[in-house]
Amino acid sequence: xxxxxxxxxxxxxxxxxxxxxxxxxxxxxxxxxxxxxxxxxxxxxxxxxxxxxxxxxxxxxxxxxxxxxxxxxxxxxxxxxxxxxxxxxxxxxxxxxxxxxxxxxxxxxxxxxxxx
Amino acid sequence: xxxxxxxxxxxxxxxxxxxxxxxxxxxxxxxxxxxxxxxxxxxxxxxxxxxxxxxxxxxxxxxxxxxxxxxxxxxxxxxxxxxxxxxxxxxxxxxxxxxxxxxxxxxxxxxxxxx
Numbered sequence: 001x002x003x004x005x006x007x008x009x010x011x012x013x014x015x016x017x018x019x020x021x022x023x024x025x026x027x028x029x030x031x032x033x034x035x036x037x038x039x040x041x042x043x044x045x046x047x048x049x050x051x052x053x054x055x056x057x058x059x060x061x062x063x064x065x066x067x068x069x070x071x072x073x074x075x076x077x078x079x080x081x082x083x084x085x086x087x088x089x090x091x092x093x094x095x096x097x098x099x100x101x102x103x104x105x106x107x108x109x110x111x112x113x114x115x116x
Numbered sequence: 117x118x119x120x121x122x123x124x125x126x127x128x129x130x131x132x133x134x135x136x137x138x139x140x141x142x143x144x145x146x147x148x149x150x151x152x153x154x155x156x157x158x159x160x161x162x163x164x165x166x167x168x169x170x171x172x173x174x175x176x177x178x179x180x181x182x183x184x185x186x187x188x189x190x191x192x193x194x195x196x197x198x199x200x201x202x203x204x205x206x207x208x209x210x211x212x213x214x215x216x217x218x219x220x221x222x223x224x225x226x227x228x229x230x231x
Contacts, residue, residue: 004159031217043206043221056211056218090159094217102148102167102210103217107159 002027004093004108012114018079021111023091025072031055031096032074033105034066037088046089049074050096078113086115118143118209122222130230135179135194137225139207142188148210149190150219151181155203163205166190177201202229 005024013019025032034046045058049068066076072093078085092105123138141147148167152160164175171183181192192205204226211218 033217033219035219042223043208043219045211045218045220048217058218092160092217092219096217102165104150104162104165105217105219107152107161109157109159 004091004106006089006091006108006111008111009109010112010114012116013081014116015081015083017081018077019081019113020075020077021089021091021113023074023076023093023108025074025091025093026106029093029095029106030072031094031103032068032072033092033094034074034076035090035092036060037090037110038086043090046076081115083115086113088112118145118147118211118220120149120207120209120220120222122205122207122225124225125223126226126228128228128230129197131199132196135192135197135201135227137192137205137207137227139181139190139192139222140188141190141207141209143209149181149183150208150210151175151179151190151192152206152208152221153203154206154224160206163192197227197229199229199231202227 007022031050033048048056052068063079068074088110090110091108094103094105119142121140150165151163164173166183174180207222208219
């Protein structure tokens with residue numbers, strides 16, 4: 001079974017630009033979550049989508065947004081990039097049924113975003 | 117609210133020695149706890165999870181963890197370290213409050229294995 005895939009793996013942008021990251025979950029998984037990983041703040045939850053609806057959101061500014069398509073693939077968008085947005089962005093998928101807290105989240109390899 | 121604290125941002129052991137990585141949790145509801153490992157330039161891989169079925173949880177690659185409610189701990193152990201165990205390890209607790217799969221992570225412990 002194919003794992004979680006994320007594209008692109010590496011991205012370099014300049015301040016003020018916007019960026020879109022893509023995540024394809026494991027087949028059959030309906031929940032996709034996004035996390036930001038930085039050396040200073042560690043791993044932080046951005047948001048979760050289930051059946052095309054945002055089910056939960058972390059404490060990030062409105063410049064961070066996402067969406068999920070009917071095939072469960074998800075994208076996240078960051079507008080007006082800032083230097084501090086440089087990070088590894090990880091996507092995780094799970095069955096998501098009933099929002100179970102015991103669901104195992106399977107992570108993709110991440111997208112490394114560098115903002116210059 | 118839930119949180120986890122990992123004591124020791126860096127741990128170094130000799131090959132063949134016991135690995136002990138510490139994690140303490142805080143939770144207002146029965147916690148569900150996870151240990152993940154991250155190798156350089158990769159995502160997170162689940163080692164094991166505690167979902168209240170058994171307090172001693174066995175995971176992949178010879179790792180196990182014991183849930184101790186009295187100590188609010190979920191420490192990760194492996195009897196004999198291997199060079200391939202060198203990586204960063206994250207303890208996480210599942211958030212609560214409505215339907216959610218949100219994970220709250222500790223700050224991570226970087227494990228070095230010396231030959």
